[in-house]
Amino acid sequence: MLPLAEIARVDATVDESWRSPVADAVAAAWGVAPGAARWKRSSATHVFVVPPDADPRGVLYLRFVPASLRTVRDLEVPARLLASWASTGSTVAPLPSVAGRLVETVATGLGDMHATAVLSAPGEELELDDLTSPLAQSWGAALARLHRDAPPLTSADQPPPLDLAALERDPELQCAARVVLAATDRADHPRGTLHGDFELDNMRWAEGRPTAFDSDEARTGPFIEDIAAAVRDLVGGSPGRVEHPALLAAFLTGYRGVRPLGYDEVSALQLHGAAVAVRLLVAIAHLEDEPVPDEPSWSVDLRASLVVHRQGLRARVLAATVAR
Structure with a gap:
């Protein structure tokens, strides 16, 4: 769970349309246009969603966390596992960045962020x-x-x-x-x-x-x-x-x-x-x-x-x- 102060720090950058310049900086590493990513939630990581009409790849989820709180390894190992499990249809596959990496370290107005991205999983959420x-x-x-x-x-x-x-x-x-x-x-x-x-x-x-x-x-x-x-x-x-x-x-x-x-x-x-x-x-x-x-x-x-x-x-x- 991210510290509440960290969640508040990013929340302060989110406008009335749920956009944030911090998310825009992260999104650029995946070739996503500025203003496309919208805040979804912040818990273990900050999560922003790119809606289907904003990117030809479909719905994308960008997830990032301050480099001061997590290491690249902390995100890279789960991303590799997702890729492995995705081959059997059990998970969605992580989406490589424009540079071909599963994890990017991005400079933002709030400092360096380690980030990953995945395509939306098919189907609906069940309660x-x-x-x-x-x-x-x-x-x-x-x-x-x-x-x-x-x-x-x-x-x-x-x-x-x-x-x-x-x-x-x-x-x-x-x-x-x-x-x-x-x-x-x-x-x-x-x-x-x-x-x-x-x-x-x-x-x-x-x-x-x-x-x-x-x-x-x-x-x-x-x-x-x-x-x-x-x-x-x-x-x-x-x-x-x-x-x-x-x-x-x-x-x-x-x-x-x-x-x-x-x-x-x-x-x-x-x-x-x-x-x-x-x-x-x-x-x-x-x-x-x-x-x-x-x-x-x-x-x-x-x-x-x-x-x-x-x-x-x-x-x-x-x-x-x-x-x-």
């Missing part, structure tokens, strides 16, 4: 309420194909180790996080290249099949943790209870139709869900609970939403240690 058992089964099969087909990551490709020092302001949580991660390590479940965030809001659906467009959280880890990250809305936040058991069962059935999934792995789903929560908590550990002076209303609202989200994640991690 949880739209999900049926056949669609959940297709979703599980799609994640299994990613696990089956992903090339292994080298040691140089791995993201930095998770730094639990980020949680030091909450010693109880920090201790619980260590317990959860140690338990997942001891479980010694099958491992490989993970997508990292194969949730419904990171894919589009066409003819009953999903296509993913984001692999920023890719790393090596236990496959069951990737499943836990994908289905956390199906499992829900109540320890020992699954909120959508039929949909979860369909997802797992679809997964097992492509690659093996042991019952010992499934029995550890909520434990690995707590490990996912630890990672999310580290990602937003920089967030302050209280608004800062002169903070815009959208930032106040986003901060409040993230604080509530953090409380739910914290409860999930603590509950996992009680259950052990």
